[in-house]
Each structure stands twice: as structure tokens, then as C-alpha cells.
Amino acid sequence: MASVKKFQVTFDCAQPERVALFWCQVLGYVVPSPPDPQGAWAACVDPAGVGPRLFFQRVPEGKTVKNRLHLDVRTATGLVGEERVKVLEAECARLIALGATRVRLLPADGEDEACLVMQDVEGNEFCLD
16 A cells, blocks of 8 residues: 655746745645745745645746646535535635636535635636535
8 A cells, every 4th residue: 555645736827926825825824934036936835734735836838728637625614505605605705805716606416515616816727615
């Protein structure tokens, strides 16, 4: 059996520091010291050391297609129905104020509960779940 490995999630982006600061605010993460002086990359980490490190690297090309991988931000775990949607909408409003974009609400369908599809400050999709 393979042992569990630590991992980081890497984002290609145009403005690493801007995207890192956005995700710090979304997740309650912090920027590790010392920050990158060149601006070619930035990172944010879970201050409790539990969640994965997020790494943001500058690339010359812009985003052109839908992400093949996305983060699910677990906002309404265990909630259902209108109570769940209310919590998702409140978090959506908070993230829009930070620069996120709301894409669409995926309503409950009998198999899955509702979730909200959003984009970060550079258009990377993520879900409020």
C-alpha cells in the first residue's frame, strides 16, 4: 500500500501575488515568509499545516479553456435544501467582494446537493460546495 504524500496545487497565472492573496482570503491561508521578491511566483499555506500548499506561477499565455481540475471550497457541508443555498449565496457574496465572479448555481438534482460555480480573479473555475 502506498503511503500518503503531501502535495501542493499549482496554478498557472499572470499575476501570482494577486491570485495568491485572493485564495488566502477565500481559505484563511497565509503567505509564507519571506515573500518572493521577483514576483514570478507566490504561494499560500494553511496556517495549521493541514491543507495543501497552493503555488501560483507566472506563465506568458492566458487561460483559454475550462479547467480540467478545480477546487471545491467546502462551505455548506452537511446542509441541504434552502438552508444550503442560503449559506452558499452568503459565501458567494463575500467572494464577489474579493474579486470572484459568479458563474451559475447548480441546483440539487435528487442525487447531488446544490453548489455554486465561480471563477477566481483570473478566471479559474472553482465550486462552493
